[in-house]
Amino acid sequence: xxxxxxxxxxxxxxxxxxxxxxxxxxxxxxxxxxxxxxxxxxxxxxxxxxxxxxxxxxxxxxxxxxxxxxxxxxxxxxxxxxxxxxxxxxxxxxxxxxxxxxxxxxxxxxxxxxxxxxxxxxxxxxxxxxxxxxxxxxxxxxxxxxxxxxxxxxxxxxxxxxxxxxxxxxxxxxxxxxxxxxxxxxxxxxxxxxxxxxx
Amino acid sequence: xxxxxxxxxxxxxxxxxxxxxxxxxxxxxxxxxxxxxxxxxxxxxxxxxxxxxxxxxxxxxxxxxxxxxxxxxxxxxxxxxxxxxxxxxxxxxxxxxxxxxxxxxxxxxxxxxxxxxxxxxxxxxxxxxxxxxxxxxxxxxxxxxxxxxxxxxxxxxxxxxxxxxxxxxxxxxxxxxxxxxxxxxxxxxxxxxxxxxxxxxxxxxxxxxxxxxxxxxxxxxxxxxxxxxxxxxxxxxxxxxxxxxxxxxxxxxxxxxxxxxxxxxxxxxxxxxxxxxxxxxxxxxxxxxxxxxxxxxxxxxxxxxxxxxxxxxxxxxxxxxxxxxxxxxxxxxxxxxxxxxxxxxxxxxxxxxxxxxxxxxxxxxxxxxxxxxxxxxxxxxxxxxxxxxxxxxxxxxxxxxxxxxxxxxxxxxxxxxxxxxxxxxxxxxxxxxxxxxxxxxx
Ligand SMILES: [Zn+2]
Numbered sequence: 001x002x003x004x005x006x007x008x009x010x011x012x013x014x015x016x017x018x019x020x021x022x023x024x025x026x027x028x029x030x031x032x033x034x035x036x037x038x039x040x041x042x043x044x045x046x047x048x049x050x051x052x053x054x055x056x057x058x059x060x061x062x063x064x065x066x067x068x069x070x071x072x073x074x075x076x077x078x079x080x081x082x083x084x085x086x087x088x089x090x091x092x093x094x095x096x097x098x099x100x101x102x103x104x105x106x107x108x109x110x111x112x113x114x115x116x117x118x119x120x121x122x123x124x125x126x127x128x129x130x131x132x133x134x135x136x137x138x139x140x141x142x143x144x145x146x147x148x149x150x151x152x153x154x155x156x157x158x159x160x161x162x163x164x165x166x167x168x169x170x171x172x173x174x175x176x177x178x179x180x181x182x183x184x185x186x187x188x189x190x191x192x193x194x195x196x197x198x199x
Numbered sequence: 200x201x202x203x204x205x206x207x208x209x210x211x212x213x214x215x216x217x218x219x220x221x222x223x224x225x226x227x228x229x230x231x232x233x234x235x236x237x238x239x240x241x242x243x244x245x246x247x248x249x250x251x252x253x254x255x256x257x258x259x260x261x262x263x264x265x266x267x268x269x270x271x272x273x274x275x276x277x278x279x280x281x282x283x284x285x286x287x288x289x290x291x292x293x294x295x296x297x298x299x300x301x302x303x304x305x306x307x308x309x310x311x312x313x314x315x316x317x318x319x320x321x322x323x324x325x326x327x328x329x330x331x332x333x334x335x336x337x338x339x340x341x342x343x344x345x346x347x348x349x350x351x352x353x354x355x356x357x358x359x360x361x362x363x364x365x366x367x368x369x370x371x372x373x374x375x376x377x378x379x380x381x382x383x384x385x386x387x388x389x390x391x392x393x394x395x396x397x398x399x400x401x402x403x404x405x406x407x408x409x410x411x412x413x414x415x416x417x418x419x420x421x422x423x424x425x426x427x428x429x430x431x432x433x434x435x436x437x438x439x440x441x442x443x444x445x446x447x448x449x450x451x452x453x454x455x456x457x458x459x460x461x462x463x464x465x466x467x468x469x470x471x472x473x474x475x476x477x478x479x480x481x482x483x484x485x486x487x488x489x490x491x492x493x494x495x496x497x498x499x500x501x502x503x504x505x506x507x508x509x510x511x512x513x514x515x516x517x518x519x520x521x522x523x524x525x526x527x528x529x530x531x532x533x534x535x536x537x538x539x540x541x542x543x544x545x546x547x548x549x550x551x552x553x554x555x556x557x558x559x560x561x562x563x564x565x566x567x568x569x570x571x572x573x574x575x576x577x578x579x580x581x582x583x584x585x586x587x588x589x590x591x592x593x594x595x596x597x598x599x600x601x602x603x604x605x606x607x608x609x610x611x612x613x614x615x616x617x618x619x620x621x622x623x624x625x626x627x628x629x630x631x632x633x634x635x636x637x638x639x640x641x
Contacts, residue, residue, distance in 0.1 A: 112399075112402065113382065114382050114383075114385035114386035114388075114389050115381060115382055115385045117389065119386065119389055119390075119393075119395070119399065120399045120402075121395060121396075121399075148375060148378055148379065148382070148406065149382070151406075152379075152382075152402050152403060152406060153402075155402060155405065156399065156402040159402075
């Protein structure tokens with residue numbers, strides 16, 4: 001009875017695994033792609049395979065990049081004594097959009113969240129401490145999300161860094177509580193960076 | 200506070216209901232499963248934004264509406280603050296709407312529609328936190344007995360819901376505390392599985408202590424007040440023969456001996472022996488930190504957080520005897536009823552409004568003495584909505600006019616013919632509510 005080709009059901013299944021996509025949306029997307037012109041579909045497929053093949057993790061800041069160290073870490077014009085600590089690569093993009101921040105980044109890869117199975121050692125926290133010990137760092141800005149997990153992660157990192165650095169600051173409370181950095185608008189984020197407080 | 204109009208669409212037994220509600224007492228009667236409880240549930244939900252028991256929101260939607268594939272339900276009520284005392288006397292409209300979540304992924308894995316709920320006060324959308332204190336109700340159900348006879352978790356939930364209705368900060372602190380506790384317990388479990396350095400566990404402690412301490416202090420304050428109020432009402436339920444105490448027993452019992460082994464009988468002045476704990480925020484916090492630090496080996500072994508208000512209990516003593524363990528059924532019922540009546544007084548003291556009383560078939564559980572007292576209180580109250588399968592229980596009990604409704608298969612009709620039999624013959628001299636207790640049963 002099942003007349004749907006396996007290549008179609010396979011793509012539906014793959015889409016269904018993505019965040020926020022249910023079986024209905026997955027089918028809709030798949031049938032949309034079926035009707036797409038060949039070259040457009042091929043370009044999408046190429047983009048998808050390049051995504052994994054042509055990206056690496058920067059071994060300094062752990063952001064996603066085309067090479068390691070990444071363009072930001074290699075940029076002599078940036079202030080390398082200043083590190084902004086964020087949860088995800090998307091947070092780097094959000095802060096870069098403000099054009100306010102001239103330092104470097106450190107991407108943790110999430111927040112401490114045991115419910116999701118994430119303990120401190122699963123994040124790039126030890127790497128951050130090592131980096132602060134190794135380099136001449138004047139200030140670390142903790143820009144984790146202003147929710148319970150983000151705040152707890154910031155407090156934990158602050159304690160780890162305390163013996164090794166002069167100044168640890170936290171983004172100001174201009175951010176909506178319980179919100180995600182990724183979705184904060186640029187003006188709010190700019191004010192939050194300007195108004196950061198010492199921990 | 201009283202409701203002047205209630206409108207229900209697709210909620211439980213009701214496809215549609217439009218009802219004007221009078222002040223005083225309204226009795227809804229009918230057979231089981233016709234919509235008596237659903238009627239009270241609708242009002243309870245409007246007041247508290249939560250369902251009775253452990254029902255999911257999907258279970259609240261009328262099944263006909265569910266079958267149609269377009270789940271939609273709505274509750275709407277107009278409430279009138281009391282004419283005296285309230286600063287803001289304008290009537291308010293409360294509205295709750297459930298509809299299908301239109302966002303992508305609005306269907307769960309099995310393809311069933313997901314519901315989104317929106318709350319509106321006077322037509323303006325509100326968060327659940329803004330809803331606190333808008334409409335005060337006290338619900339009496341036969342299962343209230345379990346507050347006395349059941350496990351500690353039931354008493355904690357009761358107290359949490361009660362304080363959340365009057366203190367929005369408590370509701371917030373409770374949300375955060377619950378989440379931090381869950382994270383900390385998961386952290387302990389992961390440490391059990393993987394081993395590793397334990398000191399990271401304590402990264403949750405600051406939040407746990409800050410919010411946990413607030414819960415402890417508020418619980419203590421509210422229990423002190425409930426205890427005083429219950430001590431006043433309980434003698435009237437028991438002919439003054441027994442003395443009730445409602446005591447808070449915090450898990451963080453700063454410097455207090457735990458009095459779990461009570462002698463069965465104590466002298467009349469036993470209440471002098473049993474104090475509410477007098478807790479200071481700084482001491483509670485310091486004690487909490489110490490318990491988390493010292494308890495770490497045991498916590499790692501058991502995989503759960505062992506100290507904190509999530510392990511609190513309440514103790515209900517009648518003449519020094521713990522009602523949870525040793526009470527007779529009658530004593531336990533009086534205790535539960537005294538607790539609910541104290542709750543009603545507490546709401547009034549805290550909000551300046553008399554809460555709306557909702558009683559779901561509770562009279563049949565009570566003996567004649569307690570029944571007369573309760574009806575007397577209802578008779579004098581600003582607004583009460585109660586349900587019964589047996590209207591004759593209320594015959595000749597009320598002095599004020601009562602509205603009687605009959606419900607059958609989700610349709611409610613005024614039953615004027617039976618209103619007369621509820622009200623006592625008014626040609627005799629009017630009585631004060633206190634006197635009602637002594638008469639009326641002939
Ligand atoms: Zn880099």
